[in-house]
Amino acid sequence: MKQKLITLDLDGTTLNSSSQLSPKTIKTIKNATKAGHIVSIATGRPYRMARDIYDELSLKTPMANFNGALMHVPHQKWDGEYSRTINKAVVYDLLKHKDEYNIQLLAVESKYAFLADHAAPASFDFFPHEILEEQILTEKTLRRNPTSITLLVEPHSAQLVKNQLLHHYGEYISVGVWGGPQSVLEIVSKGIQKAKAVAYLANYYNIDRQDIIAFGDEHNDAEMLDYVGRGVAMKNATAQIKNIANDITEYDNAEDGVANYLNDYLKLAE
Structure with missing residues (x-):
């Protein structure tokens, strides 16, 4: 399959109802990376509350925190890093x-x-x-x-x-x-949103918009799901997000919704 950029919201999406990564989700994300896809986190969480999740997934890609106000590669210096601040x-x-x-x-x-x-x-x-x-x-x-x-x-x-x-x-x-x-x-x-962070990342990796898959569940994911080629709402997402999305997961975040969707869509070996 053609290389995809996969952007993941965390709370209510990639994380389960205990705000943790399930073993299946960790395995699936690692398999997606091994298959040549680019997996990145786009979260409203600050870096301090996303770093351990990033490391559990063994990611090396840029991460967007504060809904895209900060873009950086954890644990290393990256020329593409930016931080949009408030006076x-x-x-x-x-x-x-x-x-x-x-x-x-x-x-x-x-x-x-x-x-x-x-x-x-x-x-x-x-x-x-x-x-x-x-x-x-x-x-x-x-x-x-x-x-x-x-x-x-x-x-x-x-x-x-x-x-x-x-x-x-x-x-x-x-x-x-x-x-x-x-x-x-x-x-x-002003103007910060996850969609702009995802567009920045896609440009960095030279990935076409139609080859971006994004997962989300809440209002701060709306522009991102609308922007990408395949916006996927969680089964537990708000009605607004489901209306914007191209697809909806069969399972919610407590049932490995992201992992099940990616395994099926990307035809990953479980």
């Missing part, structure tokens, strides 16, 4: 107006750096429950423009806060709202 003045302003936006937690990240205004509550596992003094977010500790801003806001207020943020900072930022029980907003530089 730190936006963060300074958010720190001053936390109460107005009902912000319960404000955190910023880049490839290696993490700062937060305080440790995360026990109910919120995305960020550390204990942080060092030098990781406390202030105007003094934030010396460089971050790649991502994450806000935990009052329950059910995410959409309202998103509208307020876009009203004040819309010239500089894009805002995503997480699915799930918590009201979380994810902020990146």
Whole structure:
């Protein structure tokens, strides 16, 4: 089969319901790589929460973090690396107006750096429950423009806060709202989306758009699935994503949906 570029979302897609890789998924991705296909991760996760998954899959390809705001090859220097950052003045302003936006937690990240205004509550596992003094977010500790801003806001207020943020900072930022029980907003530089990261990768590898396969399940995968030649929605994907996709997996993320689809589509030896 002609060489394919395969781009994988992680949560709700490649990872199971325990946020882990199954043995079958690991074996399938390694077999796809051995068969000559290019497998790459495109995730909203920061690097710190994707590095171990990348290593478990034995990947050597570039990875997109923060929904495409960071593109890099882990563990090595790569000339194609980029990081699209947000002016730190936006963060300074958010720190001053936390109460107005009902912000319960404000955190910023880049490839290696993490700062937060305080440790995360026990109910919120995305960020550390204990942080060092030098990781406390202030105007003094934030010396460089971050790649991502994450806000935990009052329950059910995410959409309202998103509208307020876009009203004040819309010239500089894009805002995503997480699915799930918590009201979380994810902020990146304006125009950032996974589709642009995938296009960048395809250009780097000289892969035609029609030869890209992408898997996803949530709103931040929409542009990516729409852009590629074969956008595949998970069985557990949102209705919006299923409507955009070219195909839907027979099994969900807890049932090795990605692995089963790739084994069948690429005719991999299981």
